Amino acid sequence: MNSPGKPVHHLDGARILDLFAGPGGLDVAAHFLGFKSIGIEWDRNACETRYAAGLPTIHADVRVMRESRFDEIPESVDVLAGGPPCQSFSVAGSGAGRRALDVVKKFIHRLVDGDNDAKIDEDLHALGDDTRTALVLEPLRWLLKAIETEGRTPYNVIVLEQVPAVLPLWEVYAKLLRRGEGRFNGVKYEAECCVLKTEQFGVPQTRKRAVLIARLAGLGPPKRLDPTHLPFDLYREKRNVVHPDVYPSESAFPETRRRWVSMAESLEEASRSKDSSVDVSRLRTGGRMQFFVVSNYGSGGDPKNRGRRLSSEPSFTVTGKISRNKVYRSISEYEAGRADRFTIPESGVLQTFPHNFPWSGKDQAQQVGNAVPPLLGMHVLSGAIRRSSPTAAELASATTWPSVSRTTENDLRLLGCGDQSQCPPDSHKAVRTRGGSSPRAEYPETDASDASPP
Structure with missing residues (x-):
């Protein structure tokens, strides 16, 4: 600018x-x-x-x-x-x-x-x-x-x-x-x-x-x-899951290439990182991470037929509606309607962002x-x-994001938004931070309809 x-x-x-x-x-x-x-x-x-x-x-x-x-x-x-x-x-x-x-x-x-x-x-x-x-x-x-x-x-x-x-x-x-x-x-x-x-x-x-x-x-x-x-299809085309707590064995996969990475594996690894933003203790049963996810979207063309994924499988495609997917640890929780949700850091990990990536705004x-x-x-x-x-x-x-100083953050905001006249019209106004000269963004109220498309 x-x-x-x-x-x-x-x-x-x-x-x-x-x-x-x-x-x-x-x-x-x-x-x-x-x-x-x-x-x-x-x-x-x-x-x-x-x-x-x-x-x-x-x-x-x-x-x-x-x-x-x-x-x-x-x-x-x-x-x-x-x-x-x-x-x-x-x-x-x-x-x-x-x-x-x-x-x-x-x-x-x-x-x-x-x-x-x-x-x-x-x-x-x-x-x-x-x-x-x-x-x-x-x-x-x-x-x-x-x-x-x-x-x-x-x-x-x-x-x-x-x-x-x-x-x-x-x-x-x-x-x-x-x-x-x-x-x-x-x-x-x-x-x-x-x-x-x-x-x-x-x-x-x-x-x-x-x-x-x-x-x-x-x-x-x-x-x-x-x-x-x-590819996950290699297994999915053959599976016949009677209950969502039935898990595949390692013998179900060829040894010529690594098996796909599961939700449980990625979240467990992220939770072990120092100062992790991911806490999966609530998803464990008897010390083992075991859950299944019911999708927000329909399956097979039927909007009422919600797809399911086991924690031992990859996630559904992560969309902007991932917070609407329901997570259950057991059939009893499912039948009782006691659903959990993925947090933003957990959703980011399923996208392979570092566990401590600073989601903001x-x-x-x-x-x-x-x-x-x-x-x-x-x-x-x-x-x-x-x-x-x-x-x-x-x-x-690629699992941990480096810390960023407030000075660097403010410098980058000045670079990106310092000249308000060149930002998208009516997108925000810049105000001065207390005790400093770098601007920070201050936004009007919005809803999800304003979100940037994928």
């Missing part, structure tokens, strides 16, 4: 730009891999979490940043990453994006062919569907901006993720990146896209993500992302559900940037 006192050193040496940063899933992954990142995020609550975590952030709309503030992004950034909002594409959403897939493909081609940007925006709004669908074009627009801006160089690496329904769009992206035609002006990439299952990368949760990875031609192709764990469940699982992010970023898998030491270190 243009504030006279902005602490620009927090952006120095940054390599990764995360366009839809949320509370920091990819940024946390980058940190544990040793890469510095910058996030652009419009939701004020997610920004508060990012400031508390010490993550460099610009509180802004990605479109405004691209159009009028592109020069604020350090030239050291050579990795473009992002997961555009997914509600219109997701199974749980309205489906506007899925219905418009073929139309959006045409817009992608129009952008690359040099059609007028203003006309494209006008036609996008005329679709009459969920306006967030248009945000899936933003990574492409940022890429073209870097290619066409004098003094800038094309990004070396591109990493994009979304719900599986967006895979056809990533495939169009990949074809255009390989060709280097039109506004790419001869700049070509080696690009691959696929759908990944999070439990196959050690995340204690079943979740599918469509991922695109591209590397500038001449730098070598992206590394193939080889799963480290078994409002709508924290929504923030957790919106995030990219950092552990999956480590595999994706490492394969994209280094063409290798994360090391065992890096993966082992």
